[in-house]
Amino acid sequence: MDLKLSGNFYTRGVHTVAKELLGKLLVRGIKGSILSGIIVEVEAYDGSIDEAAHTFRGRTARNEVMYQKGGVLYVYFTYGMHYCCNVVTGKGNEGKAVLIRAIEPVQGIARMCINRFSKEEITQKEYTNLTNGPAKVCKALGIGRKENGTVLTGQEIYIIDRSVPSGEEIGVSKRIGIKKSVDLPWRYYIKDNRFVSKK
DNA sequence: CCACGGATTGGCT
DNA sequence: GCCAATCCGTGGA
Helix, strand or coil: CCCECCHHHHCCCHHHHHHHHCCCEEEEEECCEEEEEEEEEEEEEECCCCCCCCCCCCCCCCCHHHHCCCCEEEEEEECCCEEEEEEEECCCCCCEEEEEEEEEEEECHHHHHHHHHCCCCCCHHHHHCCCCCHHHHHHHHCCCHHHCCCECECCCEEEECCCCCCCCCEEEECCCCCCCCCCCCCEEEECCCCCCCCC
16 A cells, blocks of 8 residues: 655655665655656755755745755755755754656656646657656656745655665765766666656 | 857845 | 757757
């Protein structure tokens, strides 16, 4: 039976949570319908030692949510046009979170196509392009500024436990798109999955 | 297939 | 004023 992850899943270490999020189902309940996808790529951010984390230089209005107790969503706006979402981890006041970089669409795919491309009929290329990047995930699932701070044990956004199919391997690499702390091997992904943004 | 650059807002130095 | 945890279109190989 599928079960929503409870608060104590998220209050653990950021790398433990990051790795365990792979293979689980991210669910977006919106206007009575369900959009969902399997998490296939994540990155860990740890403000205590990681210059690329938004919390590295301490508390600001923008990163406030990242200091909350694990189990809330930290959504930030970047490059003047994109939103990206993170799962906050830890016992509180830690400034650590896991960036959701890619999902494999499961439910509500037609809705996701409309959210991303403003049409329901898409090509194979566009299908691969639907949710293979952090801002694409947010666009497809309808996650934006209003969702910042959303509690993951509610009805709007939550994650369902799901056993990872045998044979799937986890890859580890440096993170993507950052200019500081570039060598930390804090990106985790499911090998050979079509929706992983980069090998 | 790969490399490059433009888009466009807001947070911080 | 600078520049970002990105995406997409363009142009060349």
